[in-house]
Amino acid sequence: MSARKRIEELFLNNISRVITKEQISEVAQINEWARRVRELRDEFGYEIKSHKDEQSLKPGEYILHNPVPSPKAKERKISKDQYFRILHRDGHKCLSCGRTPVDKHPTDESRTIKLVVDHVYPISDAEKYAIDPYSDENLQTLCDFCNEGKWNKYSGKLGKAKINLTAMVRHAPRKDQLEVFEMLKKVFG
Template identity: 35%
Template sequence: MRKPGSKERIRRFLAANVGKVVTSIQLRDAAGSSVSEWARRVRELREDEGWKILTHHDSVDLKPGEYLLSENPPEKQVRFGRGISAKLRAEVLDRNGFTCQMCGLTPGDIDPFTRRKVRLHIGHIKDKNLGGKDELSNLRALCSTCNQGAKNITGEKPTTIWLLSQIRRAGQDEQKAVFEWLSKKFGDKQL
């Protein structure tokens, strides 16, 4: 009988510790012989199989190096290939001005929900399990908070006309805040 791989050992360890905070050292030890791969295996469980593994990026109650499987693992294990290349990721970030396309935060800003510095991720406009593709037209930059909240519920990117209508409807203080934000973002650039 073949010994379970590092991913399976981590899977079993986390399933036995649902709701308990575990450390990166415990996960590394659970992985066994492939100690250099434990972080990748945790990420695969989280991203490819839908496990609700929280880190300090998701919860202010967790410190760096702490993990929490917040609920029992899903019965159905959805698997997707890792199709977003570094080049495509760079294109999305550049096109989106290194700005979250839902809330407007940029890397280094303080997220008002988590009180942590913003990190950008690449998110799908139409989620993969709903048929979305790993292509430039279906990807956008999202901060951690928006990316976690956006799964399977977000629609298409708003149109220019819709955005302008919202700004026109807003009060003068809100319009001024939008102007100041756009001025800061684009400065004296000719559009």
């Protein structure tokens, strides 16, 4: 079950009860749980309230009163055409780690990674900066591993899906790491 799905279940099992960020991060088991909460709200239409919406809530507390997501948020999605356009533009590889669909999933060797199209600026942030969150510029190809947010950092750089170089090196095979090490040693050594 994905982190998002686990967070969704936490809220649905606790309608009108205050959920703390500690509870969410515990079920999510990822650093980027806040982004998943935003997705549930902005993309899936759940009216999850924070202290900005309800005065009785403290920062880091959330509440969901209505288990039925609003259909409005669901209307807008990435079309099949746009999905394939972004994949093609990005060379059918993850812009964060460079993996392609023939590469093994880093923590599940039994399968290969899947490519997903992700929002560079999460929808709520994009709207804050008056950016169309569904524009091609705000979309990027990631593998499902990076999209889960295990080590991909939200760079906030519009149109330049940043390659997380240190993370790439950290996750590269040992022989590639050694090559980088030797190269850097030559430069700085």
